[in-house]
Amino acid sequence: MITSRSIVKLTSKSLNQGLHFQKCQAHVGWIGLGFMGTPMANHLINKCNSLVVYDINSAAVEQFKAKECDRVFTMVPADPYVIEVFSGSNGLLTKAKKGTILMDCSTVHPNTSKKLLQLSNDAGVDFLDTPVAGAVPAANAGTLTFMCGGKAHLVKKVESLLLCMGRRVIHCGDTGAGSAAKICNNMMLAISMIGTSETLALAQGLGIDLKMMTEILNISSGRTWCSDTYNPVPGIMENVPSARDYKPGFKVELIAKDLGISQSCASLTDAPTPMGALALSIYKAMTNNGHGERYFSYAYQFLLKKVAGGVRKS
Structure with missing residues (x-):
């Protein structure tokens, strides 16, 4: 600030x-x-x-x-x-x-x-x-x-x-409806970023060129804001956090905070949000492993790494 x-x-x-x-x-x-x-x-x-x-x-x-x-x-x-x-x-x-x-x-x-x-x-x-x-x-x-x-x-x-x-x-x-809409949007954003990151990590593992994979996603049903505007893979887009070592911008710790709010709201309303809960656990793990200050698209890098108690084993 x-x-x-x-x-x-x-x-x-x-x-x-x-x-x-x-x-x-x-x-x-x-x-x-x-x-x-x-x-x-x-x-x-x-x-x-x-x-x-x-x-x-x-x-x-x-x-x-x-x-x-x-x-x-x-x-x-x-x-x-x-x-x-x-x-x-x-x-x-x-x-x-x-x-x-x-x-x-x-x-x-x-x-x-x-x-x-x-x-x-x-x-x-x-x-x-x-x-x-x-x-x-x-x-x-x-x-x-x-x-x-x-x-x-x-x-x-x-x-x-x-x-x-x-x-x-x-x-x-x-009052509160604007904040409710924002929390719903950010839960979707977090899930989408993890989904985009997983998809591109899988493509990389399968030997597919990631620029080509991104082009395919962006003209197909898999297109998301995370794939076409703030792609999480370095070298795919210019002037985005992944091109600047995932800094600066919307931090991992902030998306985790928003996901925490989403899960509180889900509990209050009995809404089923299993993907939101999983996204929260992933971003909490990122924070606990010292990545809280990075931009939230760092999920791509996190998913590629072997993390003790983490999400994916390389």
């Missing part, structure tokens, strides 16, 4: 590139400038929104509150962080003004979103869960999909802001 000191440099750099802070109807705040948050915030700046940005530490939030933003986005790594940002001793809700709409783009448990709604309502402000789909490429391109949970009229109020960063805004239902 970028520190509050680095954020000043970020906004200065943006201004030097011709991205100007201008007055608009909404004074927008942003907390959390990671791999997703940074390009999203820059799109807001680029499209003429008055934006105040800070990272998630108490001093930063304290400065942030003083700006009296009436539209605030949070994009932080996990449930405890977003709860602290909202309700900590220096949290957003301590001085949030009436009429403020808080939007959480983080990937969290649907019940956490419901808790944030209650905390926000108790403080006299509005809340939407607004997680995104499309990953870093879509964040950079401004083509994200926003999955929104909460009141329809609030989604309508902020739709123009969301479309500064994305291509589609989908109202999924009541």
